[in-house]
Amino acid sequence: MKLLFISNELSKTGSPLVLLTFIKWLRERESLDIRIISLFDGELSVDFQSFGKILIIEQSKKSFFTNVRWGLKRFLPGLLDFINTFRAYIFLFSFQPELIYANSVASIPALLWVKRFKTSPVLCHVHELEYSIDFYQNRDGYKIQNSLIDVFITLSAQQSILLQTKYQIAKEKIRIIPPHIYLTPAIQTSHEVRKKMKVGENDFVIIGCGTLCWQKSPELFIMTAKSVMEKTNKKFKFVWIGKHESLSANNQLESDIKRLSLIDIVFLIGFQENPIDFFAHSDVFYLSSREDSFPLVCLEAASQGKPIICFNGSGGITEFVSDDCGFVVPFIDIEKAADKIIQLMEDSTLKNLFGENGKRKVFQGYTVDQTGPKILDVIKNLRQ
Numbered sequence: 001m002k003l004l005f006i007s008n009e010l011s012k013t014g015s016p017l018v019l020l021t022f023i024k025w026l027r028e029r030e031s032l033d034i035r036i037i038s039l040f041d042g043e044l045s046v047d048f049q050s051f052g053k054i055l056i057i058e059q060s061k062k063s064f065f066t067n068v069r070w071g072l073k074r075f076l077p078g079l080l081d082f083i084n085t086f087r088a089y090i091f092l093f094s095f096q097p098e099l100i101y102a103n104s105v106a107s108i109p110a111l112l113w114v115k116r117f118k119t120s121p122v123l124c125h126v127h128e129l130e131y132s133i134d135f136y137q138n139r140d141g142y143k144i145q146n147s148l149i150d151v152f153i154t155l156s157a158q159q160s161i162l163l164q165t166k167y168q169i170a171k172e173k174i175r176i177i178p179p180h181i182y183l184t185p186a187i188q189t190s191h192e193v194r195k196k197m198k199v200g201e202n203d204f205v206i207i208g209c210g211t212l213c214w215q216k217s218p219e220l221f222i223m224t225a226k227s228v229m230e231k232t233n234k235k236f237k238f239v240w241i242g243k244h245e246s247l248s249a250n251n252q253l254e255s256d257i258k259r260l261s262l263i264d265i266v267f268l269i270g271f272q273e274n275p276i277d278f279f280a281h282s283d284v285f286y287l288s289s290r291e292d293s294f295p296l297v298c299l300e301a302a303s304q305g306k307p308i309i310c311f312n313g314s315g316g317i318t319e320f321v322s323d324d325c326g327f328v329v330p331f332i333d334i335e336k337a338a339d340k341i342i343q344l345m346e347d348s349t350l351k352n353l354f355g356e357n358g359k360r361k362v363f364q365g366y367t368v369d370q371t372g373p374k375i376l377d378v379i380k381n382l383r384q
Contacts, residue, residue: 002033003379004097004114008106010056011042013211014179014296015127019103020044021182023051025372035095037088037110055091057084057110085113092118098383099123105144106136115148121382125153125375129291129315130162131215145169150382153375155179155294156316175378178316180371181299181362186280193281197239198267204236204345205282207306209275209297211242212249212268214290218242220334221288222256225266227338234345236265238286241278243271280304283351284344289314290332299366302358307351309340320366325358 005023010016026032034052038045041056048054092114102111102124111122128136133144144167152174154160160176163169190201199205206225210216218240225238244250250268257266272278275297279285285301287310294316298308308326310317311333318328327343329336344351364370 001030001379001383002096002098003035004092004095004100004118004120005034005036005103006100006107006110006114007036007038007103009040009042010038010044010048011040012044013042014293015104015125016042016044017182017296018127018179019125020047021180021368022372022375023048024182025368026376027051029376033095035092035097037091037114039107039110053091055087057087081113084110085116088113089117096120099379101125101379102149104128105133108136108142108144108146109140111148112142112146121150122148123151123153123378123382124149126159126163127155127293129159129293130166131291132293133167143167149173151175151378153177153378156319158316158319159293175374177371177374177378178320178366179294179296179299180366180368181296181303183303183363183367184274184276186277186304187274188277188281190281193277196272197237197269197278197282199237199239200235202235204234204284206236206238206284206286206341207241207278207282207301208238208286208288209241209279209301210289210292210295212240212244212253215292216242217288217290217332218253218268219256220290220332221286222253222260222262222266224286224288224334224337224341225262226260227334228341229262229265231338232342232345234342236341236345238262238266239278239282240266240268241270241272241275276300276304279306282306284309284326284341286337286341287311287314287317288337291315292317294320299362302355303362305352305355305359307344307354307358309337309344311337320358320361324354325361326354 036054039057097120100120100122104127154176160174208221212218279301285306285308292315298317308321311331312328313331321328327340
């Protein structure tokens, strides 16, 4: 099977991890000859290289050629588009894929370069919601309803409805397949992890995870901690795992933490190689995101038996949480979120019930062994 995968980036984040897990699963079941084009590199570059040749358009580490490309992007975008199309042409010169798999709306610019000289059918795996889709379209000047795409995979019913109503994608071109995670056990002990989180052995730990950006809404995470502090005398900590989008963003949030008198309550501990260890030794996962298509970190936390609190309308995770794996509170209602966190602090039976329900759901429907065959069916149907 000859496949071309296109990714926006190869970072250790949601959509690249879903893709990498699927490729690993597929490699065990099919004879594969694959190529990968990525707009940006990332921590997973080496992992992807073990499966096929890779063309990376932009290196994260600045070099002379990277600076030249950025200059062309600003002043001569037409020339840069020609250069990138030529690079893709050379990369794929002797390779005729049976299918092109665009992993995210953000990867469509590379798809447009490839489709100028390859006639393969196209599958687009959509990992974004409205704000992100509009951001990429406005920045890169393409339309998601591009006629070059034959089938769209969405992660949730909410995404499917969005594609149909706002972007005029025909319902028959959409397949709903939830995301998957690669199940791994926690390695570090509770003592080791809690020391890194700067929390005590008896603290009730509310954990969040993600890049410090608007969609993930770490400021709402911090404000919820303030509300919890004002409503209870119980011992608790809020811990955020995730890389900083920029140093200034981190400094701004640290300033808020200080001014809200939360320096002993809220901790931003940055990127962690094995976040599953931290989920395993916390109590509740709080998804403070305004918009998040279907975050894998929630599934990873649920796999460790942790209940989830999230906002209604924020993304597909609400379909997972429902009324049996945690609480779905009104959109960005931090007071209601704080109330539900306190309820779980005070009711360990309910907390454990939600946790066990979530763990069972993950194992029954959100591993690559459940979703992989569904994606493979879509691929095989397109190849016919």
